Every structure is written in C-alpha cells, then in structure tokens.
Amino acid sequence: YGQLAPRDVWPNLQVMACWTGGSASAYISRLREICEGITICDHGLHASEGRMTMPLAAETSAGMLEIGTHFFEFLPVEKADSPDPHVLSAWELTPGREYYILLTTSSGFYRYNIRDVVRCTGFHGDAPLLEFLHKGAHISSITGEKISESQVVEAVRAAQADSGLCTTQFTMTPEWLDQPGYTLYVDLRRHTESTQLERFASLVEQQLCSRNEEYREKRQTGRLSAIRMRALPESAWQTLQQTRLKKSGGSAEQYKHPCLMPDPEFRSVFLQACGLAGEPLRQTHL
Incomplete structure (x- = not known):
C-alpha cells in the first residue's frame, strides 16, 4: 500500500518540531528518512510545571535555559544522594556534566526537583545550553x-x-x-x-x-x-x-x-x- 509521508499531505512543510532528546532520539534517524528535506527541530524541554529550555538551532536536542521564565538551580547527578549537596546556579555549570533541574516558579514551586536529568553542552552568552537525557527514575543498577x-x-x-x-x-x-x-x-x-x-x-x-x-x-x-x-x-x-x-x-x-x-x-x-x-x-x- 506504500507509505504516506508528511509532504504528501503538507507539500509546503519546511520544519517539524518534536522531541529529539532522551529516548526519543532513538527514532530520529527513521524520522529523517520519512521527512526527507524537512528540518527537524527540538521544541525544547518543558512540562506542566514550567518551560525549561528554548531551542536555538535545528538538528540538536540542546536548548538555551529559559532564564526569563523561572529561577533555576542545578544538582550534580553524582551528588544526588548526599545529605547536604552543594546546589549550583546556572552560570556555574560545567559542559559535559549531568545535573538534576531544581525549579522555583512564580506559581509556588520552590526548589522543585522535577527529576529531569540534563547535560550541559556549552553556553550561549552566560546562559547554559542543556539537553534532556532521561528521567531520574530511569536508572538500573544490579x-x-x-x-x-x-x-x-x-x-x-x-x-x-x-x-x-x-x-x-x-x-x-x-x-x-x-x-x-x-x-x-x-x-x-x-x-x-x-x-x-x-x-x-x-x-x-x-x-x-x-x-x-x-x-x-x-x-x-x-x-x-x-x-x-x-x-x-x-x-x-x-x-x-x-x-x-x-x-x-x-x-x-x-x-x-x-x-x-x-x-x-x-x-x-x-x-x-x-x-x-x-x-x-x-x-x-x-
């Protein structure tokens, strides 16, 4: 019966925004085959609790921290079990390191650990670029x-x-x-x-x-x-x-x-x- 591609329905389609990080990245190569000629862009890391990153470029799951929306702090993954961990501000992150996001919002969340693990990939000015890796619960250890x-x-x-x-x-x-x-x-x-x-x-x-x-x-x-x-x-x-x-x-x-x-x-x-x-x-x- 063949295959129905997005451009068969929307011939002028130029950009597709979707999850590209975490477990979703496993399907991107197949999506590129179906969406040949269409730019695939991550739509940023966000949840009902708040928006955390804004995409700046296509073909990457990393986005800039949404510094204008909430106050963010970061807990290094390796310190997560510490009884008194040292929490970092956005400008203190190190490229290549992994962190939990702590969210403080105007709606009432205070240092809320949303359990998202992100990796710092660099900086845009003083704002870190972050890519979503996985939920904290998605870890296995025998x-x-x-x-x-x-x-x-x-x-x-x-x-x-x-x-x-x-x-x-x-x-x-x-x-x-x-x-x-x-x-x-x-x-x-x-x-x-x-x-x-x-x-x-x-x-x-x-x-x-x-x-x-x-x-x-x-x-x-x-x-x-x-x-x-x-x-x-x-x-x-x-x-x-x-x-x-x-x-x-x-x-x-x-x-x-x-x-x-x-x-x-x-x-x-x-x-x-x-x-x-x-x-x-x-x-x-x-």
Whole structure:
C-alpha cells in the first residue's frame, strides 16, 4: 500500500518540531528518512510545571535555559544522594556534566526537583545550553553500575550506525539467570542472521562500556554477564504499549516507549502479556 509521508499531505512543510532528546532520539534517524528535506527541530524541554529550555538551532536536542521564565538551580547527578549537596546556579555549570533541574516558579514551586536529568553542552552568552537525557527514575543498577536510559539509547544508536542493523523498537532490562546481566529486546522487521545479532550485541556492549565506567568494571570482574539479545515480533511491542497505557490510563499520544526498564520483573510480565512466556526466543550472547 506504500507509505504516506508528511509532504504528501503538507507539500509546503519546511520544519517539524518534536522531541529529539532522551529516548526519543532513538527514532530520529527513521524520522529523517520519512521527512526527507524537512528540518527537524527540538521544541525544547518543558512540562506542566514550567518551560525549561528554548531551542536555538535545528538538528540538536540542546536548548538555551529559559532564564526569563523561572529561577533555576542545578544538582550534580553524582551528588544526588548526599545529605547536604552543594546546589549550583546556572552560570556555574560545567559542559559535559549531568545535573538534576531544581525549579522555583512564580506559581509556588520552590526548589522543585522535577527529576529531569540534563547535560550541559556549552553556553550561549552566560546562559547554559542543556539537553534532556532521561528521567531520574530511569536508572538500573544490579551491582552498582547505574546504567541510565540515555546511555542505552546512545549505545544502541552507535551500534546501529556501525552495523547497519536497524531496530525500530528496543528495551533493555536486568535479568537474573545463571549470572546477573542485561537483556536487550529488539524489534527486527526483517530476517537477521545469528552472526549479525552477535555482532550487534557485541557493539552495544562495547558502546555501553565506553559510556559507563562502572558497567565496564563490573563486566571485567565478571560480576555482570555480557548483554543478551532477543528479537521479538512486532505484535509483542504493540501488546506492550497497550498494557502500559491500560495501566497508566493515558492515551496513545502520551505514550513514551521505555528503552530501559529497571524492574527485573519486567521480563516475565512482558513475555506473559505477549503470550511468549513459554516460547523459545532467538537469543545471542557473548
């Protein structure tokens, strides 16, 4: 039946504004294929509590801190568990470092931790440029490795670029099998040889090790097994979306696909909901 592209409906469309950071970045390469010739621009980081960044350029998820709307403070991620952490002002941020945003607004929020983790990518004048990474809750740790959803997304995107293997959906989750470790569930629309899966799993492993020193150390000492990879049919991902929407009570437009599920029970619940609990699944591991 072919494919309906945005310009088939809106021939004069020049710019598309959407989420491009965090887990949404996993879909940007596919979106660019569908929206060839259309500039894709992030619409900034905002929530019902307030607007936090304003986009200044296309093809980047980083935006300038909205210094004219609220008062912002920042908590370094590595200090989040400290009983008396040193909170930073906007001009004190360091490019490359990650922070929680603390929001003080005229509507009554005072130092509200919205639980958004952002990375400072530089400055525009004295205002920091920030890119959204993930919600603070989207962190998984079995042995102290503290893997974030943004690290998983970046690792898979890099592995896709290196291997040419395209997965439209993926979710990583911790599992306790013979040895604790992580399984990457993927949606592969075409048949893929086991050797391709093995190489892809190896590339994701390498990329994750390069982004997370604690994960690399746990792998080197054998406390974590190598990443396992399992391919699931498209119907499984549709069932996952329906199950999560039913639980949350949200709409399809509000659905945010989880690229990292820290809950170790996710595997059994997910496979049972999809009717795959007793079926052998295509798997590869290092």
